[in-house]
Amino acid sequence: MQISTKFVQRRYDRIAPLYQAMDRMIDDSQRTKLLSAAHGDVLEVGVGTGANIPFYPLGATVIGIDLSSRMLSYAKRRAREARAQVRLLQMDVQPSPSLQTPSTPLSLHACSALYLTQSRAFLKFDAYSNPTASY
Numbered sequence: 001m002q003i004s005t006k007f008v009q010r011r012y013d014r015i016a017p018l019y020q021a022m023d024r025m026i027d028d029s030q031r032t033k034l035l036s037a038a039h040g041d042v043l044e045v046g047v048g049t050g051a052n053i054p055f056y057p058l059g060a061t062v063i064g065i066d067l068s069s070r071m072l073s074y075a076k077r078r079a080r081e082a083r084a085q086v087r088l089l090q091m092d093v094q095p096s097p098s099l100q101t102p103s104t105p106l107s108l109h110a111c112s113a114l115y116l117t118q119s120r121a122f123l124k125f126d127a128y129s130n131p132t133a134s135y
């Protein structure tokens, strides 16, 4: 079944308040473990409500992208309190030639961009992070 980007965007716009409440289901210690070593430029794909944002350390420069403006409205609040420098953009990760920055570490934590075209998304992420890989 082909799921459109608009469909995913609308769905996340609708469930954003619920998602914000559900963020607590992932234990802080897991986010700390995952993100405490992040440094330099980081691209977080599907940043959602920004639940990861407080866990990026000082010195990291994070660009968080997401399809859903409503999810991002929560992320913006968290970005104001962040230790890291955070910039948030509403965009689709899929047709993203402007994101071809191969040395940028990727944070893809619980991102359901993968609902859309899972294998294509993975190949793309891999290509960003590993420019010498061939497929």
Ligand SMILES: C[S@@+](CC[C@H](N)C(=O)[O-])C[C@H]1O[C@@H](n2cnc3c(N)ncnc32)[C@H](O)[C@@H]1O
Residues within 6 Å of the ligand: 005, 008, 009, 012, 023, 045, 046, 047, 048, 049, 050, 051, 052, 065, 066, 067, 068, 071, 091, 092, 093, 094, 108, 109, 110, 111, 112, 113, 114, 116
């Ligand atoms: C599971 S939620 C957010 C998870 C968040 N990283 C966290 O740890 O709480 C997945 C997010 O991916 C976003 N998303 C889904 N498909 C996307 C796409 N093609 N481009 C950008 N964001 C996308 C959704 O809008 C949603 O906010």
